[in-house]
Amino acid sequence: MTAGHKMADNALLSLDVFDTVLTRTTGSPAATLLLFGRTLHRQGMISCAGEKFARVRLEAERDAYQEVGSRTTLHDIYRLIGARLQLTASAREQLMVLEQAFEARVLRPVPLMTARLRRWRAEGKRIAFVSDMYLSSRFVKERLVEHGLFEEGDVCYVSCEAGQSKRNGLFTSVLCAERVRPHEVTHVGNQRNEDMVAPKRLGIRVEPYIAANFNRHEQLLDREGWVTEGVSSAMAAASRMTRLSIHVDKAREEAIRDVAAGVVAPTLIGYVLWVLEMARQHNINRLYFVSRDGQVLHELAQRLIKKLQQPVELRYLFGSRQAWNLAAASDVSAQQLLWMWDATDVLSVRSLLARAHLQPEHVRATLYRFGFDERNWNRNLLSSERRRLRALFKDEAFRAAVLERIAQQRRLTLRYFRQEGLCDGRPSVLVDMGWTGSLQNAAGELVREAGGCLTGGLYFGIRHDARRNHFGFRHAYLFDESHGGLTAAMRMKLIRVLELFTAADHGTVMGYEETGAGIRPQLREAHNQQALDWGLPLVRQVVLRVADELMLDETLVNPQADLRRVTEQLLSRFWLEPTRTEAEAWGACPWEDGLGALSYSMAFARRYRWRDSAKAWLAGELPSHHRGAWPHGSLVLTPQPLRLAVRLATVLSLRKPHD
Numbered sequence: 001m002t003a004g005h006k007m008a009d010n011a012l013l014s015l016d017v018f019d020t021v022l023t024r025t026t027g028s029p030a031a032t033l034l035l036f037g038r039t040l041h042r043q044g045m046i047s048c049a050g051e052k053f054a055r056v057r058l059e060a061e062r063d064a065y066q067e068v069g070s071r072t073t074l075h076d077i078y079r080l081i082g083a084r085l086q087l088t089a090s091a092r093e094q095l096m097v098l099e100q101a102f103e104a105r106v107l108r109p110v111p112l113m114t115a116r117l118r119r120w121r122a123e124g125k126r127i128a129f130v131s132d133m134y135l136s137s138r139f140v141k142e143r144l145v146e147h148g149l150f151e152e153g154d155v156c157y158v159s160c161e162a163g164q165s166k167r168n169g170l171f172t173s174v175l176c177a178e179r180v181r182p183h184e185v186t187h188v189g190n191q192r193n194e195d196m197v198a199p200k201r202l203g204i205r206v207e208p209y210i211a212a213n214f215n216r217h218e219q220l221l222d223r224e225g226w227v228t229e230g231v232s233s234a235m236a237a238a239s240r241m242t243r244l245s246i247h248v249d250k251a252r253e254e255a256i257r258d259v260a261a262g263v264v265a266p267t268l269i270g271y272v273l274w275v276l277e278m279a280r281q282h283n284i285n286r287l288y289f290v291s292r293d294g295q296v297l298h299e300l301a302q303r304l305i306k307k308l309q310q311p312v313e314l315r316y317l318f319g320s321r322q323a324w325n326l327a328a329a330s331d332v333s334a335q336q337l338l339w340m341w342d343a344t345d346v347l348s349v350r351s352l353l354a355r356a357h358l359q360p361e362h363v364r365a366t367l368y369r370f371g372f373d374e375r376n377w378n379r380n381l382l383s384s385e386r387r388r389l390r391a392l393f394k395d396e397a398f399r400a401a402v403l404e405r406i407a408q409q410r411r412l413t414l415r416y417f418r419q420e421g422l423c424d425g426r427p428s429v430l431v432d433m434g435w436t437g438s439l440q441n442a443a444g445e446l447v448r449e450a451g452g453c454l455t456g457g458l459y460f461g462i463r464h465d466a467r468r469n470h471f472g473f474r475h476a477y478l479f480d481e482s483h484g485g486l487t488a489a490m491r492m493k494l495i496r497v498l499e500l501f502t503a504a505d506h507g508t509v510m511g512y513e514e515t516g517a518g519i520r521p522q523l524r525e526a527h528n529q530q531a532l533d534w535g536l537p538l539v540r541q542v543v544l545r546v547a548d549e550l551m552l553d554e555t556l557v558n559p560q561a562d563l564r565r566v567t568e569q570l571l572s573r574f575w576l577e578p579t580r581t582e583a584e585a586w587g588a589c590p591w592e593d594g595l596g597a598l599s600y601s602m603a604f605a606r607r608y609r610w611r612d613s614a615k616a617w618l619a620g621e622l623p624s625h626h627r628g629a630w631p632h633g634s635l636v637l638t639p640q641p642l643r644l645a646v647r648l649a650t651v652l653s654l655r656k657p658h659d
Helices: 029-042 050-071 074-085 089-106 113-122 137-146 170-178 192-201 216-226 231-245 251-281 294-308 321-328 349-354 360-369 383-394 396-419 438-449 488-501 529-534 536-549 564-576 580-587 610-619 631-637 640-651
Strands: 012-015 022-024 107-109 126-131 155-158 185-189 205-208 286-290 313-317 428-432 454-462 473-480 509-515 518-523 590-593 600-603
Touching: 012 170, 022 029, 022 231, 029 050, 029 089, 029 216, 029 231, 050 074, 074 089, 089 107, 089 137, 113 126, 126 137, 126 170, 137 155, 155 170, 170 185, 185 192, 192 205, 216 231, 216 251, 216 564, 231 251, 231 536, 251 294, 251 454, 251 473, 251 488, 251 536, 251 564, 251 580, 286 294, 294 313, 294 428, 294 536, 321 396, 321 438, 321 509, 349 360, 360 383, 360 396, 383 396, 396 438, 396 509, 396 518, 428 438, 438 454, 454 488, 473 564, 488 564, 488 590, 529 536, 529 590, 580 631, 610 640, 631 640
Parallel strands: 012 126, 012 185, 126 155, 185 205, 286 313, 286 428, 428 454, 454 473
Antiparallel strands: 022 107, 509 518, 590 600
């Protein structure tokens, strides 16, 4: 409030109630009624399905307001419900009592409002709670008292008792009852017409408070609540509560926080809930979450099993393609070392050899024979040079050097696996994001050699080029390209985003080393400093807070509900339709490429230049600055004239239609 609008000592502060000082852990009012209906059906209180009851309840509320107007009470609503569902008078009364009890159960104070109310009272302001509501002022006051928001001297006005809504006379009634003039009152609320336009028309000062309104990600989650048996609506509410609880100062941090709460957390929590359900169905009592993607998944699972009261052992396993694939190789054949040639934008002699724990200096003579002297060890190789370098693996001296590294890494990796219990004979399942299953193959080979049992692997997604698997089952959550589903283009785009969302706070696992305390992982760096500097701690704080806030009471929601459709919608919209602040904040996030010691990071998105419009003209699509780039983020970051040029170039592309 500005100094020029300082309120008089006897001024009245008028506060909206719902989604201003109180909010629901179940989502929107409609989502809350859905869960109420499901609860009634489960308890045998109604004969129809919970979803049908919720729809009848919503229609009855709408029709009651059309019939009775602002005086509509819960009795008016249940009079119509009773007629439509053929309920007795006693059944209607019982359901009304149960609905009010349910409403009380799911209400929570909006974070910071308790402190703000305390400050306002200290400033001498009188408090009036004003609500358009079919429930009595007594019920509303009881809820406010329960959460420490209502004190002696406060007043409460509701439309059903005043016979007037905020738009049509309720504020006038408050002014008369409290004997104050409009300029002595300030109203705080979240709805444009009811809480801003209507009081302002009377001369009442207005302070909008819309932070507790669902943002666009939460609206999508809540809307899908009818499909997800209430879980996504509860996620929307948990996202909102997290946003309101974690304060940030800058727009960039706000965009990181809000996407983490509304997109990252629901996506990863949905996956982990599926993993835990798969474990329950298949009697799996031990899960290994593989680094680095598995770090946040492991932390989420630790929180969620407490809510679900599920007895399953959760372990975090340090591993990587470089560490396990090299250790599992039985020879130096092209098939055994196929993973070393995984495509990256930058590949030098040094970075390729580092994948086998070798340095060019170790095989200098061999490299010279194949035409690679010191001047060519550190530069990015041409495609022809990459093909020529493959012949290196047929050289006996080089093969001997690689076999020595394989034996060394195999011995240490097996010791690490034994240390972590993977080889004790108990069934074990790996959990990872994906994408080709090579880690499962490598781990399975090593565990089998040590006499252990690798039962299978659970993945967010599996690529069509997944390596043939001989070690247990392999199940995917969102997509398995061998079975179709999402388009190939969209799958690749989502993979880029997901790898961003699951960044770890430590570096890549290079291998293992022996210490006095046992075997520990060798990390490229102890801290993933670029990600930490960008904002990873905030993302992790938010994601875990959403899990803590998430209502997973199995008497209300179904934690096993299918969340894949809403997950795909969240990810697709974030990828295709970022806001400017989202593109600025998340486009600056470092996207890591490469393999092992010589991997490197690039900004996820950066603005286009004029030369990019020519690339768009030739390619017929938005150009990518690197193979993990976010083109739609780049487009949003680009100034308007150039943005239009790039868009136009994709439309008028020279590319043939069949291309």
